[in-house]
Amino acid sequence: MRPFDYARADTTSDAATRAAAGATFLAGGTNLLDLMKLEVMAPEALVDVTRLDLHEVEATDESGLRIGALVTNSDLANHATVRAHYPVLSRALLSGATVQLRNKATTGGNLLQRTRCPYFYDTAAACNKRDPGTGCAAMEGRNRILAVLGASDHCIATHPSDMAVAMRALGARVVTEGPDGGRELDLGDLYRLPGDTPNIETVLSDGELITAVILPPPPAGAQSYVKVRDRASYAFALVSVAGVVAVEDGRITSANLAFGGLAPMPWRNEAVETALIGKAPSTETFDAAADILLADAKGHGDNDFKIPLARRTLRRALRELCERAA
Numbered sequence: 141m142r143p144f145d146y147a148r149a150d151t152t153s154d155a156a157t158r159a160a161a162g163a164t165f166l167a168g169g170t171n172l173l174d175l176m177k178l179e180v181m182a183p184e185a186l187v188d189v190t191r192l193d194l195h196e197v198e199a200t201d202e203s204g205l206r207i208g209a210l211v212t213n214s215d216l217a218n219h220a221t222v223r224a225h226y227p228v229l230s231r232a233l234l235s236g237a238t239v240q241l242r243n244k245a246t247t248g249g250n251l252l253q254r255t256r257c258p259y260f261y262d263t264a265a266a267c268n269k270r271d272p273g274t275g276c277a278a279m280e281g282r283n284r285i286l287a288v289l290g291a292s293d294h295c296i297a298t299h300p301s302d303m304a305v306a307m308r309a310l311g312a313r314v315v316t317e318g319p320d321g322g323r324e325l326d327l328g329d330l331y332r333l334p335g336d337t338p339n340i341e342t343v344l345s346d347g348e349l350i351t352a353v354i355l356p357p358p359p360a361g362a363q364s365y366v367k368v369r370d371r372a373s374y375a376f377a378l379v380s381v382a383g384v385v386a387v388e389d390g391r392i393t394s395a396n397l398a399f400g401g402l403a404p405m406p407w408r409n410e411a412v413e414t415a416l417i418g419k420a421p422s423t424e425t426f427d428a429a430a431d432i433l434l435a436d437a438k439g440h441g442d443n444d445f446k447i448p449l450a451r452r453t454l455r456r457a458l459r460e461l462c463e464r465a466a
């Protein structure tokens with residue numbers, strides 16, 4: 141690890157100012173410190189944000205929830221309101237990492253954790269995300285865990301978060317504060333697809349700190365998070381489905397779905413949801429939705445299996461959700 145400066149921020153504006161001047165935010169450190177040890181990231185300065193007053197989960201005036209960016213993954217998963225009214229989020233969080241990691245990992249850090257592409261972590265390998273213009277070793281290499289949707293010829297990395305997938309299905313918004321003031325944006329608008337600049341992963345500007353995530357009121361219907369992975373614990377998703385589905389009189393009346401393990405960001409395609417509305421739950425209905433989801437899917441050899449796996453996982457998630465919602 142290379143030498144670096146360290147400062148602890150007292151206020152969000154102090155943190156934002158230091159980051160705008162070149163420092164990198166340090167939250168739980170469970171991803172950033174690994175990347176620094178491997179010299180994948182080599183910040184000259186860190187600004188520790190963990191003492192900022194962003195540790196609360198509060199009800200909003202709109203009957204939703206405001207989750208401070210420093211709420212740990214453990215505290216959020218076990219929060220009484222989250223368990224009772226947003227179980228898809230609780231389950232997604234509990235399916236990720238380990239208890240020790242979840243005790244340190246924060247809401248903001250989880251959203252901005254970096255990809256698990258093996259070549260990104262190997263400084264001897266070509267990687268456009270780590271080192272723009274060097275190529276992409278994954279394209280012809282070990283790409284089992286990488287993307288089949290939303291990728292580009294320059295990068296096929298996936299976003300590894302489980303929490304973000306559930307939040308995307310719930311319609312979460314992200315609140316930020318930067319040197320030029322604050323803003324609120326849809327979680328889906330936080331991330332950028334790789335295109336020819338996979339090194340630029342979000343729309344955040346220099347010094348822009350995530351301060352909170354806002355959830356709308358709990359949606360009607362059954363909720364679930366289905367995660368398919370190589371091991372039963374301590375493994376990232378190959379495919380995951382976060383879903384909230386309502387059924388009335390034998391017809392699907394609403395469906396919110398987001399997907400992990402398939403794309404460079406937590407993936408949501410509203411056409412998939414629209415295709416389900418008004419339909420009776422059946423294998424044909426679920427397969428028609430999967431056809432829309434996977435219409436543009438493209439494998440790269442090792443990860444070809446994800447396309448049929450995504451279909452089966454969506455079918456399973458929808459069947460379970462519709463049975464519980466009926």
Ligand SMILES: Cc1cc2nc3c(=O)[nH]c(=O)nc-3n(C[C@H](O)[C@H](O)[C@H](O)COP(=O)(O)OP(=O)(O)OC[C@H]3O[C@@H](n4cnc5c(N)ncnc54)[C@H](O)[C@@H]3O)c2cc1C
Nearest residue numbers: 167168169170171172236237245246248249250301302350
């Ligand atoms: C062995 C292992 C297994 C794991 N398994 C899973 C899994 O199955 N599923 C899963 O979802 N995750 C998994 N994780 C990832 C883990 O969830 C993340 O490392 C963690 O959520 C990151 O949060 P953090 O607070 O530690 O972030 P940090 O490591 O502190 O920061 C991560 C990045 O976010 C930036 N950042 C942090 N907070 C903010 C903020 N408020 N505003 C702006 N930028 C910010 C940092 O500058 C850094 O670039 C695993 C991690 C490990 C090490």
Ligand code: SF4
Nearest residue numbers: 257267268276295296
């Ligand atoms: S897929 Fe992306 S992160 Fe992985 S080697 Fe290629 S450019 Fe790098």
